């Protein structure tokens with residue numbers, strides 16, 4: 001069994017598609033083992049995206065991630081990390097395959113509906129950023 005972290009970003013929460021996105025996970029064999037709706041602080045968002053700190057879009061990314069509440073979820077299943085990445089689609093929704101979350105629910109590369117861990121190693125780090133083991137069941 002593998003775990004990965006998903007974040008439903010402020011654009012998708014504002015659109016009212018939390019349920020539709022969580023359904024994609026459950027319908028594709030991923031188990032929701034922890035989930036929480038929350039408002040990220042600027043400090044939270046900067047720390048979470050620290051790997052992108054030097055990128056030109058970092059400021060916009062942080063501003064966007066704190067523009068409204070998000071839903072942070074731990075998904076569990078065989079190959080959970082890759083399955084979630086496949087369900088998400090490409091970073092730029094215009095390049096995302098038909099039927100993916102980003103193709104269906106996202107407008108542009110800045111407001112692209114979901115985050116997903118990009119490796120099993122990063123998933124463990126990202127899960128620990130938001131949840132303790134007793135939150136996960």
Ligand code: IDP
Pocket residue numbers: 052057061090091109110111112114115116118
């Ligand atoms: P990912 O979310 O598909 O893993 P990353 O490369 O890790 O993509 O980038 C993190 C987030 O930063 C993206 O989801 C997107 O919101 C934003 N981002 C990435 N590249 C760009 C860009 O070129 N312009 C604006 N925002 C970007």
Ligand code: MG
Pocket residue numbers: 116117118
């Ligand atoms: Mg990424």
